[in-house]
Amino acid sequence: xxxxxxxxxxxxxxxxxxxxxxxxxxxxxxxxxxxxxxxxxxxxxxxxxxxxxxxxxxxxxxxxxxxxxxxxxxxxxxxxxxxxxxxxxxxxxxxxxxxxxxxxxxxxxxxxxxx
Amino acid sequence: xxxxxxxxxxxxxxxxxxxxxxxxxxxxxxxxxxxxxxxxxxxxxxxxxxxxxxxxxxxxxxxxxxxxxxxxxxxxxxxxxxxxxxxxxxxxxxxxxxxxxxxxxxxxx
Numbered sequence: 001x002x003x004x005x006x007x008x009x010x011x012x013x014x015x016x017x018x019x020x021x022x023x024x025x026x027x028x029x030x031x032x033x034x035x036x037x038x039x040x041x042x043x044x045x046x047x048x049x050x051x052x053x054x055x056x057x058x059x060x061x062x063x064x065x066x067x068x069x070x071x072x073x074x075x076x077x078x079x080x081x082x083x084x085x086x087x088x089x090x091x092x093x094x095x096x097x098x099x100x101x102x103x104x105x106x107x108x109x110x111x112x113x114x115x
Numbered sequence: 116x117x118x119x120x121x122x123x124x125x126x127x128x129x130x131x132x133x134x135x136x137x138x139x140x141x142x143x144x145x146x147x148x149x150x151x152x153x154x155x156x157x158x159x160x161x162x163x164x165x166x167x168x169x170x171x172x173x174x175x176x177x178x179x180x181x182x183x184x185x186x187x188x189x190x191x192x193x194x195x196x197x198x199x200x201x202x203x204x205x206x207x208x209x210x211x212x213x214x215x216x217x218x219x220x221x222x223x224x
Binding site: 097101109 | 119123145146148150155156157158159160163165202204206210211212213214215216217
């Protein structure tokens with residue numbers, strides 16, 4: 001049990017579909033993150049929320065839309081995706097967003113395939 | 116630009132010792148992390164170094180040299196369950212985490 005739960009674990013969608021990824025953390029953390037993980041590439045930070053406020057948007061295309069209704073939940077809404085968006089999407093949380101010793105707790109990820 | 120370099124893949128034998136290197140060029144430094152990621156699972160925190168030297172935690176140790184922009188993760192008495200990817204990451208002066216692409220470690224019996 002990692003304390004960070006992601007659903008669904010696997011998702012296959014067409015380019016015209018709309019779907020959402022969900023992340024929930026039970027650790028009492030104040031910061032939550034979305035990362036994209038592609039094979040043999042470094043983790044790409046997409047969005048950061050600190051105390052429910054978005055503090056980072058790393059030039060992510062608008063077809064990805066995050067939502068953070070409270071400090072425990074984070075969503076990633078997906079629409080009109082491209083095949084190159086196929087990847088593992090990781091959610092993470094930490095005590096706070098700005099800290100040197102900022103240990104992240106990750107979820108197991110949502111494996112997305114765009115057809 | 117900012118960059119983290121680590122080998123793509125390494126192979127070692129069960130019971131042996133392996134050292135995974137990580138070199139970095141970043142805008143400032145506020146600490147270096149190692150994470151372990153088994154296939155299909157979440158990355159999990161292994162170690163954090165902010166001062167030079169060796170940090171030992173059971174079979175795993177992590178070393179840092181800030182002047183050389185260099186770290187290594189040392190795994191002793193390798194077990195089959197150590198087969199995983201090992202991710203190196205550095206916190207820069209803006210507290211942004213810069214990640215390496217990871218080192219896939221294969222353990223053979």
